[in-house]
Amino acid sequence: MSRLRLIGLTGGTLACALGIGYGMQHGQPAPPPHSTPAVSPAEANMPATEPRQTDPAPARVRTAESGPLEIEKIALTSAEAAGPTPVSEMHQHPTVSEVAAAPSANAALPTPPEDPEMPGLGCEVTAQAVPGPMAMVDFSVSAPCFGNTRMVVHHNGMIFSAVTDSEGSLNVKIPALAERAVFIAAFDNGDGAVATARVPGIAEFDRVxxxxxxxxxxxxxxxxxxxxYGAPGHVWSGATAAGATDHASGSVLRLGEADVLSPLIAEIYTFPAGAADRSGAIALSIEAEVTADNCGRDISAQLLQRQGANRITTRELDLSVPDCDAVGDFLVLNNLLDDLKIAAK
Structure with missing residues (x-):
């Protein structure tokens, strides 16, 4: 037998003898030759004379945005604050929880999944514009999260306020001012929607x-x-059906919710010029009743007039209302609008 083999055999025998003696001294069976007790990576790095730490220590966790989770210390919740752990217990096989709680330093922990996106609450605002008879457009808004809420409707320079119903819906007929009509619904918080409609027969109607x-x-x-005034052919928002004539006549529609904060009101006069059965002129005027709300104040308005081609003219109006002792009177403003010239068809 060579010297190297003799040295190896002697070393192995000496190791077995020392292991058996150590086990007999501490009441622990010696491991069989050429075997190694299963020890967790954390235990392998722990000094033989130092008991396992049982005092709870805070764990520092990095968020998913800054990188994988990194756990520095873990307190075993099943540990009891007793005296030092016997040395013999340090060489027992670790439990599953101990192995899971003490990964090796080189082992990469799985990255936790990112938080799922919050589902939508169905608060999208949508709008639809459908052309109808008399160059009118059925404008509807759906806003499920804006029930009984003030909103503003814009259409080619015209603007008025409205209020949704309890379900967040609005349905209103609007006289179109352009063949390619654009409608915007806007809430006070900035949410809203846009709808468009093509109104091919609008050239047959004059509007102010x-x-x-x-x-x-x-x-x-x-x-x-x-x-x-007061006779058939006098058309305004307070006119009754009794004032209608047998001839083609116009109508006035008022839009806007007055019982809201900062109400916006619009009145639109429409005459079906394309269906006129007589020729003549239509005199247009603006009036303002002196009331307790406007007396002694300056009031303003805006005029939009569309006649014939797709062209809208605008004009600003500023008016000083008399003092409150004139409540009930009317201010009549002529020559602010061009009279409509109608030719029989």
């Missing part, structure tokens, strides 16, 4: 819009073909 803010008391009046 008057709009203002607050309780200014404005009115638009049309006296068709020489009609006098």
């Amino acid at each position: 819009a008057l709009q203002w803010q607050g309780n200014a008391g404005f009115q638009i009046h049309a006296r068709e073909f020489g009609a006098s």
Whole structure:
């Protein structure tokens, strides 16, 4: 037998003898030759004379945005604050929880999944514009999270306030001012929606819009073909059906919710020029009733007039209302609008 083999055999025998002696001294069976007790990586790095730490220590966790989780210390919740652990217990096989709680320094912990995106709450605002008879557009808004909420509707320079119902819906008929009509619904927080519609028959109608803010008391009046005040052919928002004539006549529609903060009101007069059965002129005027809300104040309005081609003219109106002792009177403003010239078809 060679010297190297003799040295190896002698060393192995000496190691076995020492192991058996150590086990007999401490009441622990010696491991069989050429075997190594299963020890967790954390135990392998722990000094033989130092008991396992049982005092709880805080764990530092890095968020998913800054990188993988990194756990520096873990307190075993099952440990009891007793005296030092016997040395013999340090060489027992580790439990599953101990192995899981003490990964090796080189082992990469799995990255936790990112938080799922919060599902939408169905608060999207949508709008739709559908052309109808008389160059009118059915404008509808759906806003499930804006029930009974003030909103503002814009259409080619015209603007008025509205309020959704309890389900966040709005349905309103709007006289179109352009063949390619654009409608915008806007809430006070910035949410809103846009809808468009093509109104091919709009050239057959003449329209004038008057709009203002607050309780200014404005009115638009049309006296068709020489009609006098209160007679058939005098058209305004307060006219009754009894004032209608057998001839083609116009109508006034008021839009806007007055019982809201900062109300925006619009009145639109429409005459079906393409269906006129007589020729003549329509005298247009703006009136303002002196009320307790506007007396002694300056009020303003804006006029939008569309006649014939796709062209809208605008004009600003500023008016000083008399003092409150004139409540109930009317201010009549002529020559602010061009009279409509109608030719029979």
